[in-house]
Amino acid sequence: MIGTFYGVGVGPGDPELLTQKAVRVLGEVDWIFHPYDNPDGTSFSKRIIAPLGLPDSKFKSVHLTMSRDRSKDRQTYDVAADAIFSELRQGRSVAWITQGDPFFYSTFMYLYEQMRKRYPEVSIEVIPGVTSPSAASARAGVPISRLHEKVAVLPATYGLEALPGLLDEFATVFLMKVNRVFDQLLEILAGLPTPVQAIYMEKVGTAEERIVTDLETLKGENLPYFSLVLLRRHSDERDGV
Amino acid sequence: MIGTFYGVGVGPGDPELLTQKAVRVLGEVDWIFHPYDNPDGTSFSKRIIAPLGLPDSKFKSVHLTMSRDRSKDRQTYDVAADAIFSELRQGRSVAWITQGDPFFYSTFMYLYEQMRKRYPEVSIEVIPGVTSPSAASARAGVPISRLHEKVAVLPATYGLEALPGLLDEFATVFLMKVNRVFDQLLEILAGLPTPVQAIYMEKVGTAEERIVTDLETLKGENLPYFSLVLLRRHSDERDGV
Incomplete structure (x- = not known):
């Protein structure tokens, strides 16, 4: 057997x-x-x-x-x-x-x-297990998706150039493992026509957990592999829930 | 207090x-x-x-x-x-x-x-909790995302018309709560230039769980609210893992 x-x-x-x-x-x-x-x-x-x-x-x-x-x-x-x-x-x-x-x-x-x-x-x-996007949004107090909203998840290294277009269509975009392309991400975010809510998180749920809402403060830092950024379009709270 | x-x-x-x-x-x-x-x-x-x-x-x-x-x-x-x-x-x-x-x-x-x-x-x-997409892919034995792949999640009622375009960019697309638009989904899938792997699942992890790989057999059926469809592009197993 x-x-x-x-x-x-x-x-x-x-x-x-x-x-x-x-x-x-x-x-x-x-x-x-x-x-x-x-x-x-x-x-x-x-x-x-x-x-x-x-x-x-x-x-x-x-x-x-x-x-x-x-x-x-x-x-x-x-x-x-x-x-x-x-x-x-x-x-x-x-x-x-x-x-x-x-x-x-x-x-x-x-x-x-x-x-x-x-x-x-x-x-x-x-x-199956709890994913880091679920844990990160829970810790940050930022909802991922209301009933009518779309969600995209991208490995940051492979999809950053598509980001501005995706932010038009998806209410929430998770960028996984942003450590290698973080400064490029800052440039893209700075160039968006409308600012989005952005939250950086690393090692969620561990003793070394870090949550940063002003991404510019991280510029040039050596970030760890287990890092992600949650991007969320501002939306009317009462809309469609 | x-x-x-x-x-x-x-x-x-x-x-x-x-x-x-x-x-x-x-x-x-x-x-x-x-x-x-x-x-x-x-x-x-x-x-x-x-x-x-x-x-x-x-x-x-x-x-x-x-x-x-x-x-x-x-x-x-x-x-x-x-x-x-x-x-x-x-x-x-x-x-x-x-x-x-x-x-x-x-x-x-x-x-x-x-x-x-x-x-x-x-x-x-x-x-945070385990989501139905994680549970569904585990039960179906279908990976959601390799290291270089993108994932999209759509509430089926609000995003079906964008589906053909999304399947070009995202390796896996989850359609949540497909019950109301299932026959429309079948038409869209039939019209795709390249077929994708499609798995229908309802009430995953309960005694009433149902997993169906031939979606056509569900045509016209009265499907429940807790239903989802996993769509996955066929890809080379060795590519980029």
Whole structure:
């Protein structure tokens, strides 16, 4: 009997935002695989679940570079899929933990596809998590979408030139991982015909959380990878809710 | 001392997708206000938290029509804000429960804004939840967004005519509450130059969950309010992950 493979979203950073399902599954599985992305070997996703007090012997780490050139990570995922399958075929269950939601800008997706392609006999269960846009808007007190409004989410590095047009059509635009293009973003925002509400947030829900409403003050700063900007058109509160 | 007001997202339908924070807060507050939207007085959000076994005496219901004409609901929210404040001013804490995430197409938003406007002295905490798009993609096994991809979310009733253009730019498009415009959607999809992957889902995570991949089979059916369609462009798996 082949074990089940779980893709577990652990939420944006606050351990209390883990779902009950994630907590149960992480307690039940034989192995928890996780990426680590810092030179010192620490893992953001592993840190989120630390308060669960699971034994360290249950964890296996996989090194990812998180660079824009993904070829090395692809090899790593191929190797990880094999390593995970060798546990599953012995009847053991394995979870892969990932920040936020497993299918939303996550490192889990490629592993998921490799597993489906190489080992179609494996049963995979994906456990959704709270995303960083949801957590960020909750912390900032800024609604994402009323009943008639549209929402766009862009990885900042790949879509910034389209931003002015999108802000006409979408009530809220989330820019994910703005760290690399932040100064370019400031220029675009300064050139908009009508100003929009803009909120910068990093590491939402962690002890290092930072929320900044005057984006100009961040100019030239070295911003972290887990950073996003929420852009929202001002609208009449009573309109269409 | 004025009590705290909590906007609590209870997730898409599966009680196990409640966050640990939602469970803790709902246990601690003095009152849980909730909308009910069915003629028989049952409430979807209240049903999600039923397994917590909280005493019925802790709940107060507010009637909402969920119709497109929101003027009646607006009056209801004004009255609800007053009713909630009269508890808060006596030092009691109050939670408002809402399906999914409180700031994402939720009935909570208007209440939040009324509360901020009328009673700015009230401290409000929003507890984010797992959204139905995250739950739906997890159940369907279809990734939402790789690192370079854009995502759009549209309330189907208000944005369907823009759909063909959006499918060129966004890798994934979610259409929320497709029930009223489903046959029109089928026509648009049939007229696309390149077919896209389309998955219909209703009541994700509940016992009545339904996932349909051949949308044509639903033609003419009377679909429920909690329905969505995930549209995804076919893309090379190895591209950019």
